[in-house]
Amino acid sequence: MERAKQGLEQKIIPTFCHGCGSYKTNCGVLCYVENGRFVRVEGNPHAFNNWGKGCTSLCAKGYTGPQYVYSSDRLKYPLKRAGEKGEGKFQRISWDEALDTIANQLKETKAKYGPEAYGVLSPEFSPVLNSLGRRLLNIYGSPNFLHSAICFTPHEAAARSTIGFLPMAPDDWLKTKLIVNWGSNAENSGVNTGQLNAIIDALSNGTKLIDIRPMLDPLGAKADMWLPIRPGTDCALALAFLNVIIEEKLYDTSFVNDWCYGFDKLAEHVHKFPPEWAAEKTGIPSDRIKEAANLIANTKPAFIKTGNGIGDQTIDGSSTTSAIYLIAAITGNIDIPGGHVFKSHTIFPMHGNNLEEMAPPNMLDKLVAPESPKWYQTKDKWETGPTSAYYKGLMSILTGKPYPLRILNSTNTNPLSATRNPRKVAEALKKVDFMFAADTFWAPHLNFADIVLPSCTVYEQSNYFGIKRTDEGSWVGIFNKVVEPLEESRSDWQIYLDLAVKMGYGEYFWHGNAETYLNEQLAGFGITAEQLRQNPNGILIKRKEPSSPPSYRKYSTIFKNLPYCKVQCYNEYLGGKENNEGTGKLPYLPVYKGPPEGIVETPELVKEYPLILSDVHAHRLSHHSFMHNVPYLRELQPYPWIKINPATAKKYGIANGDWVKVESLYGWCKFKAEYFEGISPEVLMTKRGWNQPCNELGLPGYSIFNGGSEVNNLYNTDEKLFDKFFSQMAKQTLVKICRCEKD
Ligand SMILES: Nc1nc2c(c(=O)[nH]1)N[C@H]1C(S)=C(S)[C@@H](COP(=O)(O)OP(=O)(O)OC[C@H]3O[C@@H](n4cnc5c(=O)[nH]c(N)nc54)[C@H](O)[C@@H]3O)O[C@H]1N2
Ligand SMILES: Nc1nc2c(c(=O)[nH]1)N[C@H]1C(S)=C(S)[C@@H](COP(=O)(O)OP(=O)(O)OC[C@H]3O[C@@H](n4cnc5c(=O)[nH]c(N)nc54)[C@H](O)[C@@H]3O)O[C@H]1N2
Numbered sequence: 195m196e197r198a199k200q201g202l203e204q205k206i207i208p209t210f211c212h213g214c215g216s217y218k219t220n221c222g223v224l225c226y227v228e229n230g231r232f233v234r235v236e237g238n239p240h241a242f243n244n245w246g247k248g249c250t251s252l253c254a255k256g257y258t259g260p261q262y263v264y265s266s267d268r269l270k271y272p273l274k275r276a277g278e279k280g281e282g283k284f285q286r287i288s289w290d291e292a293l294d295t296i297a298n299q300l301k302e303t304k305a306k307y308g309p310e311a312y313g314v315l316s317p318e319f320s321p322v323l324n325s326l327g328r329r330l331l332n333i334y335g336s337p338n339f340l341h342s343a344i345c346f347t348p349h350e351a352a353a354r355s356t357i358g359f360l361p362m363a364p365d366d367w368l369k370t371k372l373i374v375n376w377g378s379n380a381e382n383s384g385v386n387t388g389q390l391n392a393i394i395d396a397l398s399n400g401t402k403l404i405d406i407r408p409m410l411d412p413l414g415a416k417a418d419m420w421l422p423i424r425p426g427t428d429c430a431l432a433l434a435f436l437n438v439i440i441e442e443k444l445y446d447t448s449f450v451n452d453w454c455y456g457f458d459k460l461a462e463h464v465h466k467f468p469p470e471w472a473a474e475k476t477g478i479p480s481d482r483i484k485e486a487a488n489l490i491a492n493t494k495p496a497f498i499k500t501g502n503g504i505g506d507q508t509i510d511g512s513s514t515t516s517a518i519y520l521i522a523a524i525t526g527n528i529d530i531p532g533g534h535v536f537k538s539h540t541i542f543p544m545h546g547n548n549l550e551e552m553a554p555p556n557m558l559d560k561l562v563a564p565e566s567p568k569w570y571q572t573k574d575k576w577e578t579g580p581t582s583a584y585y586k587g588l589m590s591i592l593t594g595k596p597y598p599l600r601i602l603n604s605t606n607t608n609p610l611s612a613t614r615n616p617r618k619v620a621e622a623l624k625k626v627d628f629m630f631a632a633d634t635f636w637a638p639h640l641n642f643a644d645i646v647l648p649s650c651t652v653y654e655q656s657n658y659f660g661i662k663r664t665d666e667g668s669w670v671g672i673f674n675k676v677v678e679p680l681e682e683s684r685s686d687w688q689i690y691l692d693l694a695v696k697m698g699y700g701e702y703f704w705h706g707n708a709e710t711y712l713n714e715q716l717a718g719f720g721i722t723a724e725q726l727r728q729n730p731n732g733i734l735i736k737r738k739e740p741s742s743p744p745s746y747r748k749y750s751t752i753f754k755n756l757p758y759c760k761v762q763c764y765n766e767y768l769g770g771k772e773n774n775e776g777t778g779k780l781p782y783l784p785v786y787k788g789p790p791e792g793i794v795e796t797p798e799l800v801k802e803y804p805l806i807l808s809d810v811h812a813h814r815l816s817h818h819s820f821m822h823n824v825p826y827l828r829e830l831q832p833y834p835w836i837k838i839n840p841a842t843a844k845k846y847g848i849a850n851g852d853w854v855k856v857e858s859l860y861g862w863c864k865f866k867a868e869y870f871e872g873i874s875p876e877v878l879m880t881k882r883g884w885n886q887p888c889n890e891l892g893l894p895g896y897s898i899f900n901g902g903s904e905v906n907n908l909y910n911t912d913e914k915l916f917d918k919f920f921s922q923m924a925k926q927t928l929v930k931i932c933r934c935e936k937d
């Protein structure tokens with residue numbers, strides 16, 4: 195009212211938050227627009243935030259919507275490179291010139307080298323790339339969708355090939371008597387999505403918690419047991435848990451007899467890995483390992499909540515995940531109330547995903563660097579379509595093996611920070627014939643692009659919608675346009691549609707009309723985009739049949755795709771089959787490798803590099819390598835930090851807040867010391883991605899190369915060491931440290 199009197203035109207527009215990355219539809223928000231400017235945001239209580247509990251609160255990132263949109267770092271116009279690659283000289287051009295240049299390059303490259311020379315970088319299956327991007331690849335004829343090999347799919351694949359599915363959450367956390375939080379970061383990775391609240395409620399209700407992470411995070415502080423594991427050694431811990439559970443006969447005999455294949459071989463295998471063996475590798479005393487194994491086996495139902503800290507970024511990741519899910523299986527925690535419940539969900543059909551739909555039949559043969567083995571990349575096993583590994587694919591440009599990629603599209607990813615070894619990646623970006631990139635903000639990889647396209651933020655478009663499954667049915671909500679795109683920025687969806695039309699593929703791309711595309715996607719629900727926009731709080735598409743009570747122990751369904759329709763204690767689904775390099779066979783049983791450089795693994799190195807370094811991914815004040823440009827967030831996290839035990843810091847004469855030089859065999863970086871008692875004296879933990887400046891606060895961005903603050907400079911990237919099932923790379927190494935001046 196007050197505002198209306200002052201002559202302000204105020205609108206409240208419901209849409210989804212930007213905070214968990216573009217096109218993630220976790221939290222619904224209400225955006226306040228005054229006189230055409232986005233000024234304020236709050237949670238939409240009707241949008242199933244916090245798992246339907248409804249609230250207007252958001253996390254810190256959520257509240258930054260307006261600052262995010264109006265950041266001084268925004269890209270505003272299409273640009274073409276006007277200097278050498280890497281020099282950073284660009285010239286403004288029109289959209290037509292930009293898209294014509296890209297389309298011509300794509301056509302010429304295809305004619306000269308074949309379609310497989312084109313690769314799309316998408317470390318986390320960005321929705322726009324996984325739909326329109328894939329469709330364009332398919333029609334063009336290239337299989338080279340380059341996935342990170344470190345974002346969750348490796349983990350999921352190992353779970354599916356061991357127990358038949360990936361458990362995400364129990365049906366009801368209150369029924370769970372023990373939660374094992376293993377390498378998962380619920381405090382940061384999905385703050386307002388509801389899981390953290392559900393866990394806290396369960397703990398208040400008497401549920402026990404074991405937290406297995408190198409740092410004492412908030413959940414660890416509430417845990418019955420915190421096991422501060424040495425980064426990258428989880429496979430050893432899982433093998434020792436299996437050892438105790440089997441040797442002490444703590445397993446669920448009837449489940450093992452009825453539903454486990456090869457249990458005796460697993461028992462024989464893990465006999466070699468007692469707690470004393472694992473204690474040496476993990477740094478966790480053997481009696482603690484025994485105690486935790488007993489707690490897991492004797493507290494039913496138990497749920498093991500795994501995250502990106504295990505399985506995705508270690509070179510024995512597939513073995514680690516398999517071993518962890520075998521613990522859940524042999525303790526009888528699969529598909530029981532409060533345990534690892536199997537929920538079948540309908541996969542929403544996105545156009546362009548189907549391998550057979552438009553892709554040439556010999557596509558798999560042409561993968562530049564298969565992320566997983568080719569035999570695994572068929573539609574019956576993996577509905578996202580074929581993938582190559584991001585890092586290995588980029589390296590093809592330098593090695594020419596098996597052939598070099600010639601054109602790259604980098605949309606919604608920063609290749610100098612998403613993967614390892616930025617200096618090597620920069621060499622590849624320099625050498626590649628042509629790269630076009632779409633981004634919302636300036637980022638260092640853009641210096642190497644030939645054409646830079648300005649993407650608008652999720653608040654400036656209405657081209658995508660989200661679905662949440664509830665017991666009553668599917669809740670569908672659309673991204674609404676809060677404000678017009680800034681300057682000449684354009685939605686990623688429209689950019690792809692426009693490019694496809696320029697390529698002459700209009701008939702497959704709704705002739706460039708985003709609304710027609712959107713309505714085709716929504717047709718299955720019997721609603722239109724416009725109807726969704728008229729229903730600000732989304733539409734609940736009720737189930738046709740009344741919801742039935744949950745059913746459990748659906749073992750013949752869950753295990754139906756596994757050999758003998760049983761849990762693979764001895765893994766015949768993977769074992770003896772060709773690996774992703776085509777150089778050997780995959781193992782039948784989980785094998786511990788540990789970090790490429792580690793206290794026990796490479797003792798000779800410890801003399802010079804005595805400390806273990808790793809990093810966390812999700813942070814409540816940033817997303818991946820960005821949002822450091824947003825003042826509210828940067829104020830709270832101004833500098834690249836490294837957590838260090840005060841005892842270690844003092845040993846090196848490092849005061850709290852001092853800059854520290856951190857050096858590994860592969861490179862060096864600078865971080866600001868943050869004293870933290872909740873970390874082992876031999877471990878250091880940091881966070882990647884510090885290239886963005888925050889102009890509004892006058893805080894700099896840090897170099898992405900050696901001497902800056904990008905932790906990915908410090909890790910081993912020997913491809914021979916990568917996991918042979920899903921190409922995972924390590925994010926652990928040994929380092930030495932010293933105090934240093936800032937510059
Ligand atoms: N706020 C925020 N949310 C995000 C993201 C973000 O950038 N910011 N990113 C999104 C993406 S793409 C992803 S993949 C998910 C990831 O979601 P999570 O898996 O929940 O997040 P991570 O930070 O990778 O969590 C890994 C946890 O494991 C710990 N850890 C690290 N190394 C080890 C180890 O060797 N062993 C064990 N046992 N633990 C270890 C870390 O300290 C951390 O607490 O988050 C998503 N959500
Ligand atoms: N050391 C280490 N490395 C890691 C990880 C780790 O834990 N440790 N985690 C890995 C994981 S799980 C993942 S998923 C990857 C993530 O890696 P990436 O997804 O590549 O993340 P960023 O490097 O932040 O690059 C994202 C880019 O997208 C831009 N952007 C943001 N919003 C939009 C938009 O709406 N449209 C467009 N076109 N661009 C946008 C940002 O400005 C930024 O330049 O990193 C991986 N790398």
Ligand SMILES: [Mo]
Binds near residue numbers: 318344345346
């Ligand atoms: Mo990720």
